[in-house]
Amino acid sequence: MDPAVLAQQAVDSMLLRGPDIGITPRPGGKGVVGMPVYMWTATGTETYGPNTASASAGGITVTATARVSKIVWNMGDGKTVTCTSAGTPYKPEYGKQASPDCGHRYDKPSSTTGSGAFHVTATSTWSIDWQVTGGAQTGTLTEIRTSAVDINVAEVQVLN
Known part of the structure; x- marks a missing residue:
């Protein structure tokens, strides 16, 4: 039995989510244009790892361990x-402080999109x-998983 095939069987038995x-x-x-946007994911075995599984055949056992190596966030504003x-x-105590590791700032309101919201996708690369x-x-394998949400960002106008 090819160990790479067993490795894929072990991966297929894992529940890997976006x-x-x-x-x-x-x-x-509602968010506000120019304010910090924080992005994060829960760090469970199914959403971030590590997630481990094994598969056996013909006296060979292969163990695979999956971990998210990166998340690419498409912020819906290009x-x-x-x-x-x-x-x-x-x-709340962070106030206007930018995220230390995973953040963004919108420079236009979501009302400028056709839907009125920014469609945000988060794509995990599982190594x-x-x-x-x-x-x-x-050996190594890679799996990709994606999740999405819609958020609203408004513009604040000051009147004198």
Whole structure:
């Protein structure tokens, strides 16, 4: 049995999901042009890893371990942000401070889109290392998963 085939069988038995999107502003709420947007994902085995599974056949056992290596956020305004961490959930005490590891700022309101919202997609790249138990054979595989939300960003106007 080809160990790479067993590795793919182990991966196929895993539940690997797209990011469990956390974002400010929250879907259903409103953000403000120029204010920091924080993006993050929950760090469970299905949404960030590590996630491990094994498959066996013909006296060979292969163990695969999957971890998210990056998340590419398409912000819906023509810009993308690549994050190599799970991101930092926003807390009110952060105020106007930018996210330390995974953030964005909109420079126009979502009302400028046809739908009135920014359609944000988050695409995880799962890097999967596998090895034959008791053997020297190893390899890597990649899986891609995507999640999406819509958010609203408004413009604040000051009157004198």
